[in-house]
Amino acid sequence: MKVTGIETVPYVIPYHHPVVAASGTLSCAEHVLIRIHTDEGIIGLAEASVRAFVYGESQVSIVEAVRLWFEPALIGSDPFAVEDIATRLAWIPANNTTHGAIDIALHDIRGKAAGMPCWRLLGGSGAPMRVTHILTMGKPMEVADEALEAGARFAISSFKVKVGSKDLKSDIERVAAVRNAVGTNASIYLDANHGWTAEQAIKVLNAMVDYDIDLVEEPSPSEDLVGRQRLARHAAIAVMADESAPTLATATRELVSGSCRALSIKTTRTGFTTSAKLVAVAQALGGRTLIGSQADGMIGTAAALAFSSAHPMLACEPGELDYYTNLKDDLVVEPLQVAAGVLTPSSRPGIGVEIDEDKLRHYKVR
Ligand SMILES: [Mg+2]
The missing domain is CATH 3.30.390.10 (Enolase-like, N-terminal domain)
Incomplete structure (x- = not known):
């Protein structure tokens, strides 16, 4: 062919x-x-x-x-x-x-x-993926309501809270509101999208210890290598790298230097071939991996779902697999549907999508 x-x-x-x-x-x-x-x-x-x-x-x-x-x-x-x-x-x-x-x-x-479906081609068994809902960076009660709605409609119990604003107090209030709304059994992690300085991040993350936060993604600017190491040493919440570690070399550097303890794997930017190698790098260096979203619609999500389902290191963590719910429509014949908080990959050949x-x-x- x-x-x-x-x-x-x-x-x-x-x-x-x-x-x-x-x-x-x-x-x-x-x-x-x-x-x-x-x-x-x-x-x-x-x-x-x-x-x-x-x-x-x-x-x-x-x-x-x-x-x-x-x-x-x-x-x-x-x-x-x-x-x-x-x-x-x-x-x-x-x-x-x-x-x-x-x-x-x-x-x-x-x-x-x-x-055969891609998850099988990649060596998986079609494991369902627990789904994380990404919350927008709104007012505390609006964001808490959005989390409650995702919980009520789809039984989602993993949430990513956007932080990193210039108003540190409002970031803390947003996280507190979500934790109070979703209860102690739900998982919460944060994404600051590089919005804080390293010093701000240390201060604000240590003020959030009571909210049982699993990880914080990109708390401070990627180029501030010294600040990131200082942050990783002094903040009570482990760091996940996203844009700072999209290649094998940068992922290795971030994990070995101690600047992060987890990698956000995004098939939308690294496909299946390089994403599989990034999972191996993390495995070798004791890091965690979570499947991330690149504002994916259902086509990108179907691909990320097939890939993450096939890799036990990703499949044991909740994945950012419902961003498509932000879109008013999608292009696929058979829409994805989260049920009981999980998405199960298609058994159709390839990534399982028909346009x-x-x-x-x-x-x-x-
Ligand atoms: Mg991110």
């Missing part, structure tokens, strides 16, 4: 409400559907998501990167040769979610050709 071309379809789906974090606000999903075509008629698909204030990508840049660099490099390639292809594409810097989507689409082809072509025509933007 050979790759014959790559199709890109940018689309926009509005959110129910804007989602606020210290790093910026999102009010709609701006994604690009990527479909890799083959000479045997099998089509692999994935979504690249625009996270302009994280990776500097846009729908236009993703479409152009595929046209200029990814497609010419892939035409004629064997879609099963994912290691070889990843090595050949390694010269293309940045373009994080484009790289991730290309790798996932190749795995989708592999699964479809083999007639609703009518909806794609409706939401495509050019």
Whole structure:
């Protein structure tokens, strides 16, 4: 089987409400559907998501990167040769979610050709994933209500609270409100999106010890290496790296230096091939891994679900797998549905997603 071309379809789906974090606000999903075509008629698909204030990508840049660099490099390639292809594409810097989507689409082809779901292709047994709901950075009682609603509708009992604002007191009040609302059995971790200085983070995290916080993601700026080490030594809550450790080298550096104790694994930016190696790095160095969301719709979530389900180190932790509930609609024929607080990966081949072509025509933007 050979790759014959790559199709890109940018689309926009509005959110129910804007989602606020210290790093910026999102009010709609701006994604690009990527479909890799083959000479045997099998089509692999994935979504690249625009996270302009994280990776500097846009729908236009993703479409152009595929046209200029990814497609010419892939035409004629064997879609099963994912290691070889990843090595050949390694010269293309940045373009994080484009790289991730290309790798996932190749795995989708592999699964479809083999007639098996990606979680099985990757060595898993189809384990269900406990789901974390990411709360927006709103007023304490609004955020607490959002957590209660996710608990009531989907039996979700793991929550990520966005913090890192300039108003440290309001961050503490938001965390306290969520803990009071969800009770002592629920899991809570924080994401400051680099919003605090290291010194602020030490102070505010130590003021939150009574709220039983599991982890804090990116408390302070990535470039402040000295501050991050000081923070890790003096804060009572363990640190999870996200944007500061998206590569094998940075993940190793962060774990070995003691700056973090966990990695957020995002298949949207590192595909399946590099994500699997990041899990291995964490395993070797005693770190935890959680599957993270890159503002994924259902296509990206289905891929993250298949991947995390296949890796026991990820499957034993709650995963950020319901961000799609922020979108007013989605493109898939069979929508994902959290039940009893978990998502079970599809048993259909590949990442298990079929596109609703009518909806794609409706939401495509050019
Ligand atoms: Mg994050």
